[in-house]
Amino acid sequence: MQVGLKIWRYDSTTGDRALKEYEVDAPEEATLLDCLDIVKDRLDGSLAYRKSCRMMICGSCGMRMDGGAVLACKVRMYDMASAGHAPVISAMGNLPIVKDLVVDMEPFWQKFKAMKPWLQPGYDQPPADEEHVISQERMNVIHKESLCINCGCCVSECNSMESDPEFLGPQALAKGMRFVGDPRDAAKTERLDQYSAEHGIWDCTRCYFCNERCPKGVDPRDAIAKLGAEAMKAGIDEDMGAKHAKWFVHSAKTTGWLRETELVPKTQGIVSSIKEMKFAMGLAVKGKVPPPFPPHVAEGVKESRALFELVKEQGVDGALGIVQGERALSRLEHEVGHAAGGGGDTGVGSRDQADVSPGEEPTRKRGGE
Amino acid sequence: MKRVAYYKGCLASLSAKELDISTQALSPKVGLELVELETVTCCGAGDIHEAEPDYYLHLNARILAYAEATGSDTLMTVCNVCTLNLRQANFQLQGDERLLERVNENLAKVGVPEYRGTVDVRHFLWMVAEGEGYDLLKAAAHKGLKGLKIAPFYGCQILRPSKLLGFEDPDRPSSLERIIEACGGEAIDYPAKIKCCGFPIIQAREETALGELIQPIEQAKEAGADAIVTPCPLCHLSLDAWQSKLKKQTGKDFQMPILHLSQLIGVAAGFHEAELRFKRHVVSVEPMLDKLSV
Structure with a gap:
């Protein structure tokens, strides 16, 4: 041809x-x-x-x-x-x-190294002649993150990194999750602290270019969400990004809808919010700042609150809450080269999913049936 | 008429009421009968997915269950973030019987109807970009947008990850362009139309977010756009309301009008301020409307 x-x-x-x-x-x-x-x-x-x-x-x-x-x-x-x-x-x-x-991959490797991408063992030594066995279920937490081959495709179109070149980025953070989620690693808290700092987890703008581009099905954005979930579970939640996320949870269980007007002070603190007053007034005159009182309460908020209490007790928390949905999602394929797209460039890439789904047989490649 | 469960989400209920008002006004003209979901809550955006992912799944399952209870096979959204969150949860539940069973047991304990997994989550854009909705839209847009150059801005979470959205090629989408042209306007092409507006981090990382936000506005301006249209109220809020911050930071005063998709079609359909509510925008839409009336 x-x-x-x-x-x-x-x-x-x-x-x-x-x-x-x-x-x-x-x-x-x-x-x-x-x-x-x-x-x-x-x-x-x-x-x-x-x-x-x-x-x-x-x-x-x-x-x-x-x-x-x-x-x-x-x-x-x-x-x-x-x-x-x-x-x-x-x-x-x-x-x-x-x-x-x-x-030049040097900036990429610097961020990679900053994650301390090696195991810092903290498990008890197994008795003589026995192996240290970890269940498949526990390893499934980092199954996707382990597939990373450090190619840099996820970094290429990262929108946050275009704006902030110091952002650790999808590859490094996915690698970080690979160790945070590893039950053999002893440095989990230190890692979460480090990754939660400026240019870390909370810099991610959720543009999802990384998930779209990764040729191995790592889904780095999901790995970043897992890090966020683990950090908040560990009480490492002082960053404005974490406070922003916490206010959503609080809103959902108290009024059902996002309490938009209180989001700024709850995220940035009172002092910053006062500095934002002039900007906020400009929005308020257009009706963009809904009055917080009386709050806009969803009819079913009691159910929403009860659900929160219920799932809290069940302990599918932190990264596990995201991992539980991966089995179903791993069966979906990326949409490529839609016929309606302009330019006639059909079949751009075969960005199919991970080679192996957690705990399942290898999936058949597109066209390989 | 296609009867759909209508999930308007947080912004259209509060700070972006103009999106709800224009969508409600437009729907009958494009063959949609909206059944409003009164009892539902926020989808949690990416935030609850990150902070309390199990709660995120249950909140969205609850919304899906009430949508199913209306008897419609479609839950229609008007926000990119709601679309991704609900579709993601839906695929997780539809594709894993054990997970669906566990979630349903929990829903039952708090008095929520069972979710059987029969609902498809679709954005308003997809309802009018093809098929019968598109034909009706062309007929409804009788006044047109003659002489107007419109820049389509998709935002992220209606395109990516494409395995969860999947309506069109995430790198070369064309649905907004088709609609702009069906309304009689000229669609502007520019690279940032598929990029991020910065909204998710506009409070926690304002500087990084503004570095993203400026790209579509600047590129659309350079390409001669009279306005930007977006299917997402979060993109709308950052593009519209944060332009003043761009001015402060860069000295550039773009004055770029930002329209919700339903407003753009509404203008082409001859709607008035009562249905469009442009007065709720921070950046004036008047220059665009003046150009249209000449």
Whole structure:
């Protein structure tokens, strides 16, 4: 098949930048990485990109295709080539470009290392000749987080990181959850304290680009939510982000609806709120600041409060509350290349789910039935 | 008429009442009969999902149960965040019998009807972007938006994660564009239309949030947009109300009118202030309306 590619070439030493078009003859099963190899072998030996395993496990070949990060070795080109679409290939976002499709991963690794991504054992030694056994159920808590291959695709379009480059970001935080949720780790509280600081858990803007881009089904945003849940369960809830979340819980069980007007003082504290008075008055004249009294109470608030008390007793708390829903969600597939989309670029990536669902048989790959 | 359970959520009940009013006014014209859910609560946004995830699941199960009790197969939302929260909980319950059983036992203990898993959660945008709703919309939008350039702003949680939303390609959506064009306006294209407005962290991390918020407004302005339209009241609130903070921070006074989707269609359908309530906006919509009447 004939595959067209438009590749952003870039040289950080000169600043030269150009979009170059290539067309290669490739076998029908070729991936984007295979096509780049053909370009490099036959058309232009100066093209720079990273690769190693070619089987979605080393995490080297993260790059952007039509603006979204993919693993080049995972994306099959057949559908796109058949539709006559030549995708734009460029380096991942949120990291400095060294040359062409190669980014400097150093800022990424710095955040990764800041998470102390190693086990700090704290479990009792098992008796001689016995193993330290942990149940599947407990390991399911970090099943998805353990699938991360450090490719950086989740970081590429992270909206919070675009605005705050110091944000630890989805990869590092998902890695953090991998250790916070590990029953063998002894540094859970210290970790939660550290991850809850500025540029941590509460910087996440919930844009969900990380879940969308991850080629391994890690769902980093969900990992960040698990960290938030674990931090609050451990009483590490002084950050404004945590206070914001707590006010939602309080609202749901007292009036049923969000008590919007009190959200600012409950999140930022009284002093900051007074500084915000002028801004708030501007909103108030437009009816954007509903009077807190009398509160807008949902008819069924008694049920909502009773539910809160009931589930509290049952102890499916912290990360477990999120993990319990993963079994069902792992069976869903990402929607790709909807026919209604413009540009005819169908089949962009096969961003299917994790290779293995928690405690279940490996799922069949799309098209592999 | 399609009879749907209508979940308006917190903002449309309170600070964004104009969204509820314009949606109620528009619905009969696009073939929707809204059955209001009186007894339901907040969906918890991402916040309860993060703070008390088990409570989040039960709160949403309760909303779904009352929606099912109306006899409709559809729970219609008008907010991106409600849409994601309810769909996520719904898939968790529909796809796991043991979980559904546990949640139903708890619902029964506090007097909530059983949820059987028959409801589909759909945003208002999806109801009018295709099929019969779209045909009726085209007929209803008789006054048009001639000469207006409208920038569609999707927001995040109606697109991503696509496995939970799945209505359209999350990177190249087109539903808002189709609606703008059906209303006779010109849809502006710009990169930030699928990005975040910053709302979830606008209180806890204002500076980071403003760095996100400025992108769609600045890009839409540069592309010559007369207004931005969004299907999400949270995006609406940050885009509309926090523009004054952008001005303070950057010195740029965008004065970009921000419309709820139901308001935009309402304008094209010839609705008046009583149904549109533009007076509740922080940034004036007048310049856009003046341009339309010329």
